[in-house]
Amino acid sequence: MALESTMNLFVKKTGGEIASQLEACTRCGMCAEACPYYLATGKPEYTPIWKVEPLRKAYEQRFTIVGKIKLALGVEKPLTDADLKEWSKADFEACSVCGKCSAVCPMGIEISSLIATARAGITAAGFAPAGLVEKAETQQRTGSPNGAGEKEFADWYAALEAETGIKAPVDVKGADMLVVFTSLEIGSKKKNLYDLARILNAAGIKWTVSLKARDAFNMGSIIGNPKLQKELAGKILSTAKELGVKQLLVTECGHGFTTLRDAVPNVFGEELPFFVTHIAELLPNLIREGKIKVKEGYFANGHTYTFHDSCKIQRQGGIFDEPRYALKLLAGDTFKEMLPNREEALCCGGGGGMRSIPEANENRMAAFKLKLEQVERVGADVVVSTCDNCQLQLKDGFKHYNRPIEVKGLIEMVADSLVR
Amino acid sequence: MNWQEILEFSRGPMFYGALLFFLAGMAYRLFAVISLGWSKDLAKPRGSKGAGVVKSFLRGGIIFPFFPREKSAYANNPIVYIAGGLFHLSLFVVVVLGTAHMLVWKSLVGIGWPTLPLPIVDWMAAVGIIAMVALIVNRAVHPVMKLLTGPAEVMSWLFVFLPMLTGYMMTHHMFFPYEVLYSLHMISINVMLVWIPLSRISHFMFYFFSRTQHGVEWGKRNAMP
Ligand code: SF4
Ligand code: SF4
Numbered sequence: 001m002a003l004e005s006t007m008n009l010f011v012k013k014t015g016g017e018i019a020s021q022l023e024a025c026t027r028c029g030m031c032a033e034a035c036p037y038y039l040a041t042g043k044p045e046y047t048p049i050w051k052v053e054p055l056r057k058a059y060e061q062r063f064t065i066v067g068k069i070k071l072a073l074g075v076e077k078p079l080t081d082a083d084l085k086e087w088s089k090a091d092f093e094a095c096s097v098c099g100k101c102s103a104v105c106p107m108g109i110e111i112s113s114l115i116a117t118a119r120a121g122i123t124a125a126g127f128a129p130a131g132l133v134e135k136a137e138t139q140q141r142t143g144s145p146n147g148a149g150e151k152e153f154a155d156w157y158a159a160l161e162a163e164t165g166i167k168a169p170v171d172v173k174g175a176d177m178l179v180v181f182t183s184l185e186i187g188s189k190k191k192n193l194y195d196l197a198r199i200l201n202a203a204g205i206k207w208t209v210s211l212k213a214r215d216a217f218n219m220g221s222i223i224g225n226p227k228l229q230k231e232l233a234g235k236i237l238s239t240a241k242e243l244g245v246k247q248l249l250v251t252e253c254g255h256g257f258t259t260l261r262d263a264v265p266n267v268f269g270e271e272l273p274f275f276v277t278h279i280a281e282l283l284p285n286l287i288r289e290g291k292i293k294v295k296e297g298y299f300a301n302g303h304t305y306t307f308h309d310s311c312k313i314q315r316q317g318g319i320f321d322e323p324r325y326a327l328k329l330l331a332g333d334t335f336k337e338m339l340p341n342r343e344e345a346l347c348c349g350g351g352g353g354m355r356s357i358p359e360a361n362e363n364r365m366a367a368f369k370l371k372l373e374q375v376e377r378v379g380a381d382v383v384v385s386t387c388d389n390c391q392l393q394l395k396d397g398f399k400h401y402n403r404p405i406e407v408k409g410l411i412e413m414v415a416d417s418l419v420r
Numbered sequence: 421m422n423w424q425e426i427l428e429f430s431r432g433p434m435f436y437g438a439l440l441f442f443l444a445g446m447a448y449r450l451f452a453v454i455s456l457g458w459s460k461d462l463a464k465p466r467g468s469k470g471a472g473v474v475k476s477f478l479r480g481g482i483i484f485p486f487f488p489r490e491k492s493a494y495a496n497n498p499i500v501y502i503a504g505g506l507f508h509l510s511l512f513v514v515v516v517l518g519t520a521h522m523l524v525w526k527s528l529v530g531i532g533w534p535t536l537p538l539p540i541v542d543w544m545a546a547v548g549i550i551a552m553v554a555l556i557v558n559r560a561v562h563p564v565m566k567l568l569t570g571p572a573e574v575m576s577w578l579f580v581f582l583p584m585l586t587g588y589m590m591t592h593h594m595f596f597p598y599e600v601l602y603s604l605h606m607i608s609i610n611v612m613l614v615w616i617p618l619s620r621i622s623h624f625m626f627y628f629f630s631r632t633q634h635g636v637e638w639g640k641r642n643a644m645p
Contacts, residue, residue: 016458020629023453026620027568028500033493044563064452066618075571104493106501107627108480108634262641265462272464318466318641343643344493 002081002125009124009226010058013117019063021114022056024107025049031111034104036347037094040366046094048101048111054079054087055118081125088127091119093360096351096367097255098311103343120224128223131357136219136228143235144183144215145356153214156186156193163194166201168209171243175208178245178274180216180236182253184388192251192388195415199283202418203291207249213239216256221263222353233264240274248276252388252409254312254351261317280313280386283414284322287329298417299382300332303406306380307335308371308394309345310387323386323410330417336378346370348385350393368397375405382406384413423599430606438610445617446625453626465640472639473632480631499558500565503551510548514541514587538591545588552581572619579615582608 031048032038038046057079060067070076097119099112122128128136135145142149157168169175177200185192193209200207213236220229237260240248250257261276286292299305307327314320320342327335340346349367354360371394375383383405385391394407421429494501515521518541526532535541556577559565586605589595596604616622638644 014456016453016456016629017633019453019456020626021633023449023620024623024626024630026623027573028504029497029562029564029568030493030500032564033496038564039496042563044567047564047567050567063456065448102634106480106504107623108476108631110630110634110637262463265464266459269462271462275464315643316641318638318643320643343638 002127003079003084005124006054006079006084006121007058007062009121010055010117011062013120014059014063018055018114018117019059021109022052022059024109026107028106031101031105031109034100036096036098036100036349036367036370037363040349040370041094041363043094045090048095048115049109051087051091051095052111052114052118054083054121055114057083058121081127084122084125085127087118088122088129089359091115091122092129092132092353093357094363095119096311096347096349096354098347098351099315100311100344100347103315116224120226123224129353129357129359131359132219132223132353135353135356136223136225139215139217139219139232140228144186145217145219146183146187148183148186148215150211150214152183152186153181153209154211156190157209157211159190160193160197164197166197168193168197169207171210171212171239172206172208173243175206175243175245177205177207177247177249178213178236178240178243179207179209179249179251180213180253180256181209181251182217182256182388183215184217184253184392185251188392189252189388189409192409192411195411196251196279199286199292199411199415199418203286208243208245210239210243216250216253216260218256218259219353221255221259226267229259229263230267233259233267236260237264237268237272245274248272248274249282250276250278251411252279252386252391254310254317254387254389258312258316278313278317278319278386279411280317280319280323283410284326287326287414292414293419294326294330294414294417295419296329297332299330299413300334303331303334303382304378304380305331305335305382305384306338306375306378307341308338308348308383308385308390309341309343310385310390311345311347311351313386315343315345319386323384326410326414327384330413336380338374338378338380346374348390348393348397350389350396355389355393355396364393365397365400368393369401372397372401372403376403380405382408384408384410386410423597423603427599427603427606430603430610434610435606438613442613442616445614446622449617449622450625453629461636461640463640467639467642467644469636469639472637472644473635475644476631476635476638480627480634497558497562497564499554499562503554503558507548507551507555510544510551513544514548514584517541518545542588542591545584545591549581549584549588552577552584556581575615576619576621579608579612580621583612 035048061071097112101111138147139145160168218232220232257278265272348371349364354364383394391407398405517536519535522535559569586608590601590605
């Protein structure tokens, strides 16, 4: 029964994209060398393409003659529930869907998208990690994975006036820009709203927040539940349409951003009537276009800064140059690049829902160690990131390894250096 | 049947049969994948898909594997890229730029082209054979490669290696009479031709799909350097 839902999902998802990529793999093993979890642990079962095995087996046995022959001859066993249960460990506890493997594969296979499909199949069979299932249920119920609901957001929006004197524009029809957050910000970075409000006002943007579309976080994307993904993203899509905005700004959520920008149009079968952007792209552009002014070199103050490329915003979002433009302006020569960076950057180890899976803690910290080594190699004592999940992971990691390294978000840096 | 007859058979009816199976098999594989269809992408592009595809092939075909950009990834498993790259280069030199093979192509497709002098082709053939040995040893000892290597991978290796080995022995008249080596060369080629559509050696066809899709995806997001 469980297997049947998996098979149905795989069959539904299998088009030329998936089939041709599965067929192209030469089993060369190169992708393993890209994966932070393999590199950190040396476990061969963490090889990216090995994480795709459930999908490959299902595809070959269902769609190819050779697969059917192999099955009939007993050379390969049919996919079982036990397989899915076993693969849940590698696919969820040792993969952040960071996409670095896709950058390294000599055949150009989008391995991480294939893994995302495999994860969806595992979830359909009911073998997703309990921690993620719980978060998904909480988000379905309350709107946010940490249970922050309308009231928590309303209180946060209300606090803006007390903090800054700016009254939060809530569900304003005809605004140009709808801003959506992540509930992580309510938990640990309330200041993001206050900082952002000052920046957007300084830029003269007509913005609004909403009590209906609040959280860009999408547990449906993380866990691989297409129905939930659609339901959660649908709220944001319908609100943005209702308010008639021209831009949808995602503050710091990485996967929420790519879900809304790249997946939602295809999930709903329509081109979006608004432009989806992220602070990593918007803030530097506002500076470049002269819409806001920052004190140049404000952060060139004896610290060494480096930038952490987030998998969803940078590698999969393509926003590499903008944050670097802002950082060079703000931190001058004290900004140093880690290596490798940009599309080949190493994941911080905490993406893809890993932070919600207690069983994954060891892997998460092991992978972080590679990031730590990179940071220390450039001698940085401040790491800047445009993703709040990465920021939390970096903080966790520096604490775990007892390093006095600071983590900063781009929003606070721009707000702190803003010339009123 | 004596060796002369075996040779006639293996370079005659057997070869054409194998070739036909190869062509029909590959056509079927292609059709099976294409018939699954591609979905339309409605997301707004942030960069050029076309430029992404061009870069994807440049990176995939020229830069990989000889100039690895991502040193940290390659340093851990250099045999795959050095031996893998040399094997493909050798294959190209021998099968396309070797005079003997060019003449086979000419008889099949009707046109010929200039070829490289025999010593160069011969050296490249030796390089290819050594690379193949390195690749199979790597498959046997590297933990990741062991996991990814099943009977099918070993058979693929063997069915590619045998034509290379027999071809080399044949040019150097090693150990056996010429007709014997020539026959073995032809038989092994025929086996390989039949095996290709049944195996992952067919990646040379799907490579164009995966590289194109890679370029489209990364180009669209403006994430391709
Ligand atoms: S690097 Fe690409 S071709 Fe090689 S094993 Fe991984 S997915 Fe397959
Ligand atoms: S997406 Fe990232 S974490 Fe997942 S297998 Fe690929 S390289 Fe490893």
